[in-house]
Amino acid sequence: MYALSLLAATACLLLPATTAQELITEDSYFYGQSEPVYPTPQTSGSGAWGEAIAKAQAFVAQLSLEEKTSITGGVSNSSRGCGGNIPGIPRLGFPGLCLSDAGAGVRGTDLVNAYTSGISDGASWNKNLTYQRAYQMGGEFRRKGVNIALGPPMVGPLGRIALGGRNWEGFGNDPYHAGVLAGLAVHGIQDQGVVACTKHFIGNEQETARSILLDSNNVTILSSSSNIDDATLHEAYLWPFYDAIHAGSAAVMCSYNRLNNSYACENSKSLNGILKTELGFPGLVMSDWGAQHSGVASALSGMDMVMPSALAFWGGNLTLSVNNGSVPESRLTDMATRIMAAWYLVGQDSSEYPAPGIGMPANVLVPHTLVEARVPEARPVLFQSSLEGHVLVKNTNNALPLSKPKILSIFGYDAKAPDSITPNPTNRDWAFGLLSSSARYFICGFGNRIAQTCPAPPPIAANGTLYTGGGSGASTPPYISAPFNAIQERAAKEDTALYWDFVNINATAYVPTESDAAIVFINALASEGYDRPSLRDDFSDALVTNIAAQHNNTIVVIHNAGIRLVDQWIENPNVTAVIFAHLPGQDSGAALTQLLYGDVNPSGKLPYTVAKNESDYGRILNPITDIGANGEFYRFPQDDFTEGVYIDYRAFDASNIEPRYEFGFGLSYTTFSLSNLKVACVSGSPSEYPTGQVVAGGQADLWDIVATATVSVTNTGSVAGQEVAQLYLSIPVEGQPIRQLRGFEKVMLQPNESTTVEFELNRKDMSVWDVAAQKWKLTLGTEYTFFVGNSSRALALNETLTLLK
Numbered sequence: 001m002y003a004l005s006l007l008a009a010t011a012c013l014l015l016p017a018t019t020a021q022e023l024i025t026e027d028s029y030f031y032g033q034s035e036p037v038y039p040t041p042q043t044s045g046s047g048a049w050g051e052a053i054a055k056a057q058a059f060v061a062q063l064s065l066e067e068k069t070s071i072t073g074g075v076s077n078s079s080r081g082c083g084g085n086i087p088g089i090p091r092l093g094f095p096g097l098c099l100s101d102a103g104a105g106v107r108g109t110d111l112v113n114a115y116t117s118g119i120s121d122g123a124s125w126n127k128n129l130t131y132q133r134a135y136q137m138g139g140e141f142r143r144k145g146v147n148i149a150l151g152p153p154m155v156g157p158l159g160r161i162a163l164g165g166r167n168w169e170g171f172g173n174d175p176y177h178a179g180v181l182a183g184l185a186v187h188g189i190q191d192q193g194v195v196a197c198t199k200h201f202i203g204n205e206q207e208t209a210r211s212i213l214l215d216s217n218n219v220t221i222l223s224s225s226s227n228i229d230d231a232t233l234h235e236a237y238l239w240p241f242y243d244a245i246h247a248g249s250a251a252v253m254c255s256y257n258r259l260n261n262s263y264a265c266e267n268s269k270s271l272n273g274i275l276k277t278e279l280g281f282p283g284l285v286m287s288d289w290g291a292q293h294s295g296v297a298s299a300l301s302g303m304d305m306v307m308p309s310a311l312a313f314w315g316g317n318l319t320l321s322v323n324n325g326s327v328p329e330s331r332l333t334d335m336a337t338r339i340m341a342a343w344y345l346v347g348q349d350s351s352e353y354p355a356p357g358i359g360m361p362a363n364v365l366v367p368h369t370l371v372e373a374r375v376p377e378a379r380p381v382l383f384q385s386s387l388e389g390h391v392l393v394k395n396t397n398n399a400l401p402l403s404k405p406k407i408l409s410i411f412g413y414d415a416k417a418p419d420s421i422t423p424n425p426t427n428r429d430w431a432f433g434l435l436s437s438s439a440r441y442f443i444c445g446f447g448n449r450i451a452q453t454c455p456a457p458p459p460i461a462a463n464g465t466l467y468t469g470g471g472s473g474a475s476t477p478p479y480i481s482a483p484f485n486a487i488q489e490r491a492a493k494e495d496t497a498l499y500w501d502f503v504n505i506n507a508t509a510y511v512p513t514e515s516d517a518a519i520v521f522i523n524a525l526a527s528e529g530y531d532r533p534s535l536r537d538d539f540s541d542a543l544v545t546n547i548a549a550q551h552n553n554t555i556v557v558i559h560n561a562g563i564r565l566v567d568q569w570i571e572n573p574n575v576t577a578v579i580f581a582h583l584p585g586q587d588s589g590a591a592l593t594q595l596l597y598g599d600v601n602p603s604g605k606l607p608y609t610v611a612k613n614e615s616d617y618g619r620i621l622n623p624i625t626d627i628g629a630n631g632e633f634y635r636f637p638q639d640d641f642t643e644g645v646y647i648d649y650r651a652f653d654a655s656n657i658e659p660r661y662e663f664g665f666g667l668s669y670t671t672f673s674l675s676n677l678k679v680a681c682v683s684g685s686p687s688e689y690p691t692g693q694v695v696a697g698g699q700a701d702l703w704d705i706v707a708t709a710t711v712s713v714t715n716t717g718s719v720a721g722q723e724v725a726q727l728y729l730s731i732p733v734e735g736q737p738i739r740q741l742r743g744f745e746k747v748m749l750q751p752n753e754s755t756t757v758e759f760e761l762n763r764k765d766m767s768v769w770d771v772a773a774q775k776w777k778l779t780l781g782t783e784y785t786f787f788v789g790n791s792s793r794a795l796a797l798n799e800t801l802t803l804l805k
């Protein structure tokens with residue numbers, strides 16, 4: 001009776017006020033426990049990090065105790081609109097720091113671009129584009145006087161929970177794919193001199209119960225504990241952090257959840273042990289906003305900066321803790337050194353760096369100095385990212401591309417621009433009209449009380465086209481090219497007649513038979529602060545079904561902030577084409593129109609698995625299913641990651657479940673063939689374990705190339721297009737997934753053109769985490785199998801390779 005149904009997994013935990021809550025008073029009762037790891041290693045590094053740390057040490061040596069404390073703690077600054085502020089030290093020329101959201105562009109200010117969200121970037125599978133997008137976004141953060149961009153990259157959540165409210169902020173559900181793109185995003189942001197903050201560390205796979213709650217009897221319920229075994233942590237959730245840190249990410253954000261029953265921002269094993277020792281992270285760990293729950297403990301466990309405010313635990317109390325001996329001064333010095341090292345690493349000591357917060361007015365509703373952050377060079381990049389984030393999954397009867405249609409009919413609440421997009425000083429989601437109900441649940445999810453009256457959140461944004469998700473990853477558009485506007489423009493040029501109906505949203509009275517096609521726009525909403533209520537919704541499904549019942553060329557476009565199931569209507573032959581459009585940012589409609597009309601060939605691929613039915617995702621959909629036989633989970637929600645690394649396609653492969661659309665799948669207007677797969681070892685006989693020194697990211701030789709594969713890709717169709725060649729590896733170790741992504745390259749080919757694609761696999765790519773040795777281990781003397789194809793289930797080629805002992 002306590003089981004939460006799938007549909008009840010909202011921000012509002014539906015837990016009864018049990019009388020058994022006294023039974024368990026210690027969270028040491030539970031499975032997940034972390035060993036203590038102290039002290040925090042002092043930052044160190046070579047190369048660019050070494051130089052930055054030396055400068056930071058010289059700077060920090062001049063600081064008083066109070067000054068050192070001051071740069072570890074957020075302050076409010078009513079004259080700025082930054083999401084977080086670190087005060088300056090004017091006597092030494094340090095101007096302080098401005099921190100700002102987030103992953104789809106600078107949030108909540110004017111004169112910035114609204115980029116694609118992480119899920120669209122991930123769906124492009126385009127490495128260069130990911131770098132370019134982050135580089136252009138980084139330029140906007142810089143011009144606005146932002147010192148630390150709070151993403152990209154976002155690599156946690158990784159998508160364990162299909163309903164996760166923040167999955168869309170990340171690149172997708174595969175650790176390798178996320179890691180490669182995260183590394184490039186870090187380079188892009190930091191090449192502009194802005195500190196990239198990789199988040200959330202670690203195990204923040206759901207929004208439900210992410211924060212402390214009070215029940216109706218004021219009983220405190222702690223944040224959910226993600227209990228993750230060591231191998232799963234390394235092979236799945238930690239994996240992308242290796243790449244981000246190796247790329248130089250100078251900041252990492254610790255998360256809201258507990259990990260193994262201690263708060264992620266005071267878990268010494270993960271911060272001191274894994275992040276700062278094993279991964280040799282030289283930069284700073286900052287708390288997510290309000291994720292700090294202790295003063296001395298968080299300091300000793302390896303947290304370096306608190307956001308947004310030091311008032312609760314640090315500030316004067318941190319100074320006191322040093323004075324009374326609870327926190328060694330060396331720890332405080334190390335915090336300050338790590339923060340300043342990040343600042344020096346990216347060159348913010350240069351006089352050219354814009355003053356903190358210069359383009360971030362506290363309130364855009366009152367007159368303020370305008371700082372233009374947009375540059376012409378960004379436009380083609382963000383447009384390309386919008387294009388490549390669309391994934392065409394069905395195209396029958398040559399429905400697409402459209403060919404000079406005479407008449408088109410357009411339906412659905414998601415086709416037009418929201419009625420209002422206005423600056424809002426209190427809620428930084430610009431698209432307040434679009435996301436207002438989303439924002440309501442966001443606030444509800446943040447409340448420290450279980451609001452039993454809190455109704456289920458909305459599954460869709462019914463007020464207009466969805467171009468971003470909600471919460472801190474939301475973008476701030478200077479304009480929105482809505483699909484309907486863009487199609488209107490095209491119709492005007494090509495003498496196409498349009499019919500539309502956005503009023504009779506679920507059962508239009510009339511779908512003109514004469515129209516060449518009926519295009520239906522629906523969406524799937526998600527936001528930080530709550531998990532999604534469902535993976536599909538009856539309202540939108542009825543809309544599609546009703547249109548399809550009346551027109552045999554119905555094209556469906558879904559702006560989906562996460563996985564969206566389509567089986568209510570996908571096999572209806574009248575549904576001739578379907579596009580997962582994801583969250584394309586400001587150029588949504590213009591990009592879509594180029595794809596619909598075939599000016600540009602679709603080239604996105606799903607960065608997640610679309611199942612036929614919810615139950616196919618298995619038990620991983622809803623982690624808190626029980627409060628325990630004795631009510632023991634009540635005060636200490638437990639979330640055991642017992643499925644291990646078997647999330648997304650790894651789980652579907654292992655259980656032999658046929659997906660509707662598999663990870664890596666996406667159609668094109670042309671066809672490609674792959675041939676001539678060759679695999680090779682790079683060096684004669686590598687050692688079983690790495691032997692290199694620890695650099696930022698881990699042992700240096702984890703990045704040594706151990707094997708290569710080459711494959712020839714040919715465009716066998718009649719139009720130009722891009723294809724993503726994908727390499728999946730079978731590692732010959734008991735308990736490993738059947739196949740895991742270990743390479744992808746996107747290439748542009750003219751008709752009949754061929755090219756050779758090369759994949760490079762490093763030591764870590766071919767290793768498994770050896771729990772006993774606490775090292776990555778290669779398998780020597782047994783065959784690995786390399787599979788290459790154009791999705792996780794279309795693997796035309798395979799070859800084997802043995803690393804010699």
Ligand SMILES: *[C@@H]1O[C@H](CO)[C@@H](O)[C@H](O)[C@H]1NC(C)=O
Nearest residue numbers: 032033034228229230260269
């Ligand atoms: C969490 O607990 C599991 C089970 O005891 C253990 O395997 C793992 O190493 C722990 N992780 C951390 C970060 O402490």
Ligand SMILES: *[C@@H]1O[C@H](CO)[C@@H](O)[C@H](O)[C@H]1NC(C)=O
Nearest residue numbers: 077079080087088096356357
């Ligand atoms: C607050 O922001 C203003 C404007 O950027 C700046 O001049 C001032 O130094 C900041 N105050 C603190 C305490 O950081």
Ligand SMILES: *[C@@H]1O[C@H](CO)[C@@H](O)[C@H](O)[C@H]1NC(C)=O
Nearest residue numbers: 127128129131132380381384
């Ligand atoms: C990378 O992208 C940029 C901007 O879109 C483009 O100018 C450049 O040619 C691309 N480079 C490669 C190697 O594709």
Ligand SMILES: *[C@@H]1O[C@H](CO)[C@@H](O)[C@H](O)[C@H]1NC(C)=O
Nearest residue numbers: 017214215216217218219449
């Ligand atoms: C819970 O705390 C609130 C605020 O402190 C108080 O108003 C309320 O009466 C308390 N409820 C119970 C059941 O103790």
Ligand SMILES: *[C@@H]1O[C@H](CO)[C@@H](O)[C@H](O)[C@H]1NC(C)=O
Nearest residue numbers: 311312313314315316317320
């Ligand atoms: C220390 O923390 C307590 C509790 O949050 C607070 O009341 C007090 O003002 C703090 N002291 C200093 C010196 O910051």
Ligand SMILES: *[C@@H]1O[C@H](CO)[C@@H](O)[C@H](O)[C@H]1NC(C)=O
Nearest residue numbers: 295296317318320321324326
């Ligand atoms: C030192 O001061 C801190 C902050 O006020 C306090 O939390 C801690 O308990 C104190 N430690 C000792 C040993 O007094």
Ligand SMILES: *[C@@H]1O[C@H](CO)[C@@H](O)[C@H](O)[C@H]1NC(C)=O
Nearest residue numbers: 432433434435436437462463
């Ligand atoms: C649509 O916008 C209006 C006005 O901002 C708002 O009251 C309403 O809740 C929104 N509806 C949805 C479903 O978001």
Ligand SMILES: *[C@@H]1O[C@H](CO)[C@@H](O)[C@H](O)[C@H]1NC(C)=O
Nearest residue numbers: 504505506507538539542543
């Ligand atoms: C259709 O929409 C109307 C309101 O617009 C609603 O009352 C009705 O229940 C909907 N029907 C279906 C089948 O969703």
Ligand SMILES: *[C@@H]1O[C@H](CO)[C@@H](O)[C@H](O)[C@H]1NC(C)=O
Nearest residue numbers: 548549550551552572573574
């Ligand atoms: C397909 O559309 C035609 C009208 O073109 C309609 O008669 C038929 O019932 C539709 N089929 C389905 C399965 O909706």
Ligand SMILES: *[C@@H]1O[C@H](CO)[C@@H](O)[C@H](O)[C@H]1NC(C)=O
Nearest residue numbers: 397513514515551552553573
């Ligand atoms: C779709 O309907 C149109 C108009 O009724 C008809 O001409 C056409 O043959 C149908 N196409 C298919 C594939 O059934």
Ligand SMILES: *[C@@H]1O[C@H](CO)[C@@H](O)[C@H](O)[C@H]1NC(C)=O
Nearest residue numbers: 006612613614615616618621
């Ligand atoms: C689809 O999933 C739902 C929710 O998990 C489940 O109740 C239902 O039985 C499943 N249907 C099928 C046909 O497997």
Ligand SMILES: *[C@@H]1O[C@H](CO)[C@@H](O)[C@H](O)[C@H]1NC(C)=O
Nearest residue numbers: 730785787795796797798799
């Ligand atoms: C590898 O490819 C061969 C030849 O196409 C095929 O017969 C074989 O089944 C494939 N191996 C695996 C493990 O899929």
